[in-house]
Amino acid sequence: MNHAYVSVEGIARRYPGATIFEDLWFGVNRGEFVCLVGHSGCGKTTVLNILAGLEKPSDGEVIVDGQAIEGPSLDRAVIFQGHALMPWMTAEQNVAFALSCRHKDMPRAQLRDAAREALERVGLTAAADKKPSQLSGGMKQRVGIARAFAIAPKMLLMDEPFSALDALTRGALQDEVARLVSEADQTAFMITHDVDEAILLADRILLMTNGPDARLAEVVVNTLPRPRMRATLHKLPGYHALREHILDFLITRSRLMAQGLPADWNPRHAPEVRPGA
Amino acid sequence: MLIPFWRSSLLSLALLILFLGAWELALRSSAATGGSVVDAEYAALVGAAAAQGGQTPMPMPSEIAARLWQLLRDPFYVRGTNDQGIGVQIAYSLARVGIGFGLAALVAIPLGFAIGMSPLLGAVLNPFIQVLRPVSPLAWMPLALYTIKDSSISSVFVIFICSIWPMLLNTAFGVGSVRREWLNVARTLEAGSLKTAWRVILPAAAPTILTGMRISIGIAWLVIVAAEMLVGGTGIGYWVWNQWNNLSLADIVIAILMIGLVGLLLDRLLGWVAGAVAWQE
């Protein structure tokens, strides 16, 4: 995995008396979309925070672009689960704040224009001057997406970005993110509970066993052809096999594997499967 | 249920009239039956207190109103150090409160910021804060008079001391409880500590800080009256004490009214600022 943009090398998170996960190895290639799926509490958010540089692993390290992560970086933008917009700033100011961090010397008027442009790309031109409290949940998350894309990060990190939204809004935003990611050839890492979301967006899906002491059980390669559309996803060849496989893992195997991993299981190279092929 | 403003104001007005009317009537009837009957013209000339030879009857609302009119016609006159208009006295008090409160804000807000950011500093300073905070600010007065040797500056110091605590604690609390989410946003954007403090923490904590400032200014306005009564010289507190020595109760009622109105005004002023920095999730 030397060519990977991000290389996660044996990270673990331990608290006194509890190991959340252990010996996690995986990579994310440039331009690749990787989803992490697993049950609640297995440490997915912790993994994402480590990738973001917001937390340190108890063991192991993460190499990005040949360098170990020391802390948060503008190169790895995060879309948070709870939008995390500053409520005292308008949508435009929220985006402009991020832009002003990326472009330290950019004059105010130019920041404004760039922020407007970023909001326009997610269809929020009309809401630019509104405060988050005046926006719907979906619009707030859109602003969060605009903020993340505006700074043109090398990698996008998303922690269940749509889980708080209703099904219709979620679908629209999934399409939105899919479009933006393919337009920018964006490297992305996303946590999700939604199997269809993972199948729609991901190139590879990482499956984690149940915690405590969670491991990376398996890497599912998504062989469904792109472009994928939400409306026609279930008609693609291999969709059902892929979905069955992931659901089966979540329902039974994630629990069984937490009790005992197969003898030939290698933490550095979790088995790769292609159920859709 | 939403009560129309005009209806509640009308009722408030009615209540006030009822209260003042009862007050007036009660005093008039007691004056009629009670022994000391004073010639009205004579009383008007020398003041009710003098007319009754040292006795100090409660003033009637009508007398208070007349006196208020007299005071407010020329509130800013200065005839020597001991005879200045009520407006001048209030201005002295306001200036002391303004300076003491302003200095306290200059110390409390940055210090509260530091405490909120650093749990260690908070833990180190906590015992001192907890012991000093409940002390009546007037207890500092002798120490202030001895070291500063100026009664006016000493009152400013007392205001400083009493204003500092609510602002300090509220700032520390507001800064300490800024959502981790927002701090993480700033961190992932590599915003830098100055920018994070200015653009994220300060606006996030501003409503809590303003609440502290509002409590502080209220306390400062309470304390200044007592402080000026104690050290004398100038100010509305001194004026009240002076009128008590003159046995002019009408003036004292007027002073109470004025102190209340100015206090309300100060609170409204900060309430307006609080509204400007408020945010809603």
Ligand SMILES: Nc1ncnc2c1ncn2[C@@H]1O[C@H](COP(=O)(O)OP(=O)(O)OP(=O)(O)O)[C@@H](O)[C@H]1O
């Ligand atoms: N201070 C702590 N001490 C012990 N355990 C902790 C501590 N902080 C977090 N944990 C545990 O770490 C685990 C991982 O949390 P994390 O938020 O990463 O899970 P997650 O997979 O994202 O869950 P979810 O799907 O619900 O978001 C949880 O089981 C939590 O109980």
Ligand SMILES: [Mg+2]
């Ligand atoms: Mg989580």
